[in-house]
Amino acid sequence: MNSIGTQLLLIGTMAVWGLNISAIKVLTDYFDPMVIACFRMVLAAAVIDMSLVWSRRPVKLLRISAGQWLRFVLCAAFLVYGNQVFFTSGMHAASATNSSLIMALSPLVASALAALVFRESLTGIRLLGIALGFGGVFAVVFGSQDAALSGPGRGDLQVFCSMLSFVVGGMLIQTLARQFNALVITSIVYTLGAALLCLHLFVSGTAGLGLSVLLAPGAWPWLLMVFSGIIATAMCNVLWNRAIAELGVARTSLYQYWIPVFGVGFAMLLLGEPFTVWHGVGLLGILLGTYLGTRRPVALAARARA
Template sequence: MQKYKVYGALVMIMLFWGFNVSATKVLVSHFAPLTMTSFRILIAGLSVLLMLKIMKASRKLQLKELGFITFVGLFNVVGHHFFLSLGLQKTTATNGGLIMGLAPLMTTVLAILFLGTRLTFIRFIGIVFGLTGVSFVVLHGSGTLSSGSVGDLFVFLSLLIQAVSYVFIRKASSTIDGRLMTGWMLVTGSVLLFIMSLFMEPKGLSTMVSGDIGIWMVFLASAILATAVGHMVYNQTVQHIGAAESAIFLNLSPFFALVGSSLFLGEPIYLQQLIGFVFIIAGVICGSGIVEKAMRSRKKSINISA
């Protein structure tokens, strides 16, 4: 695949993921959050497995592999989507999208704590920038914690729990195809979420019979385009251009989340949020190693030319 096509695909996926924050905000406002999320994730997982079957990239999993996938799914799917759904009920899509933009930085922080990744000065500056950006986002307006900030906290917890799952995945010496793991993780996680919803939302199923055609189109787009196709294509781009180069495009996701929240939900965008966005992007670029990689490449090219 030519590089410009890979870049185009990555921009499109970031558009899906950014707009999906607004879509999720709409969905949790119309349906019981956990019940809706369990069905959305189930459809996404089944879509991934079906596409892999068509591509002949599927295989039977060993019981041990399925057990590992289910365990990681407790963090990557259950915990992440549990707190994300509850958080978006209490905060704006704008704030949620900006906080989710911290994903690469949060993964780096946990890698430093648990995987032995070296904490350099530039990475430390990136962490400070990222936390500063979140402070601007969470405390905009009154400058104090509010009910909206509780939603921000839930969104941040969802991000933290998802980053913990990446540590487990990276630490495990697994031979499972990343796409296959994604599909089964979504399916097993959706089942666990549904069981939780039966206790936490006894009348949740009754809400799923409501909604007009527009809401159900948003539901299917979120499940199939953003979650299923999005993760499948992103995994493919990593294979073509590498994880580091692909990760740079993740910075577009919070930008599209800002645009989506304004276009589709009419949410105002405040100066403090824009300042927070700039700090978050700077934090991700410094903290995830992008700056250091660029410096090493530049130094190497200078040495070669010399």
Template sequence: MSNTSSSLIFDKGRAVGAMILSSACWGLATVMSKAALGSVPPLHLLAIQLASSITFLWTIALLTKQYPSWKWQTLKYSLTGILEPGFAYIFGMLGLVMTTASNASLIGTTEPIIIIAISWIFLREKVTKTFLLFTGFALAGVILIISQDLNLLQFNSQSFLGDFLIFIGTFCAALYVVISHRIVGSDRTLSPLSLAAIQQTGGFILVTLVWWAGILGREVMNLPGLNIGVWLLAIASGIVQYALAFWFYLIALREIAAGTAALFLTLIPVFGVGGAYLFLHEQLTLWQWIGATLIVSAVSGITSQQK
């Protein structure tokens, strides 16, 4: 085996590992955020999390000398952070006020499909029948995992508007993935760490403006009065959910197709329910175990094709 082939296999393997770590961070951070939301309102929590994330990312970037060059192109890259975590979260928040968490969960399962469709149309990424089959298995697994909440589904005029807003947020998240894939693939001078820091700084500015303007309602919170344990949980969840998760994700996007990366997103609920089972002692149903097995099998199948 040539050195070039060995290098390619190593790069693909590292990308797959980074993608799995990213999904694990998002899934486990969901459990952490759920615990923190018991003491901190949503926008306050998001602001703390993003502030913690960008502080962590910029610190690591400065220590490792991976800071970006300050030019107009860099500022344009920061605009992708407005898509996610910016608009993706804001529209999601607005939608959740009008609809149920179950509706939101089901709509969220469309993100991999949207990413694959956009990648196929605009990036001309090849979509094989085998890949579509694995994607179908993975999405079926996601639906089985959230199946215990399906009896809570509600549909009315207000719910429809909420569902539409959540779909817009999901579309923004999918668009973020495709654009970020183009950036990390075309600009090799910019490290994934630097890009994550730039993007989340843009997202933090947007979220801060929304919070200050009271667009989602004015939350009242005595931050100095928060328990130190809650502060640590909020800060840690921000580093895990935003800094580490997006950093790993951008590392993976440099080496694997956006459509393939989309399939790995279905691992998030697997780690989420696993974390809830281990740390919050939430019980899993048989269908959830079957769903998790389907997702892991589908991702394993795609991973084997990456070698």
């Protein structure tokens, strides 16, 4: 596929991810957060595993060392399990608008953590970007007078932890990328993550798992569940990985700026959520902060062009 086609697919992917935030918000009115997380990831893992089988790519599980399996489990624990537990629980209290803006911090947090782990220099511009980004989230979460960690603020904090868990998992997965194909990594990580969520659901004894109770909400919530698990999670992640292979991770990550735009738009259009002055201040701070905070140092950029 040509570069323009890939870019259009990426914008479409960002639109689906923005819509998915509103879909999860609606689902929390019908199901327990752990039920949502478990069913979504099981659906996603099944589709990704079928894609791997369809590709006929050999997967030599017995040749994976104990150390590599440990890294796979850690990746699954952060990228899938922790991410989904925090996200679905947080969405029960947080608004889709706030969640969209908080998730926009992902590239900025990834850049800051990478600088710390790989000992990149944090320039004044990047530090300013980090301050602006987190200041934007602060404005969004605590801008209203009734914000508190016991209410909506707690949900926002859980969504932030979800984003942080996803970023940490993404950094861990880089250690496996040099040894395994991207589709193989995605299949193993999502399968392990779905298994961890199912184990959590079983051990916690979450109420409402009876067939009659699960079917009580009707067809519409389950259609949303299928959309979220298969289209928004499985298919969009495959497209995302394909875009990284064609455009590179640096160019591809820039498209994440569209997530809060679509997320806030769908929240206002479909859920009727308000967009306040504080949301505008937060959006500006997050986008500007992410742009400044993810810029490469001039010396590194010049070296990459040479």
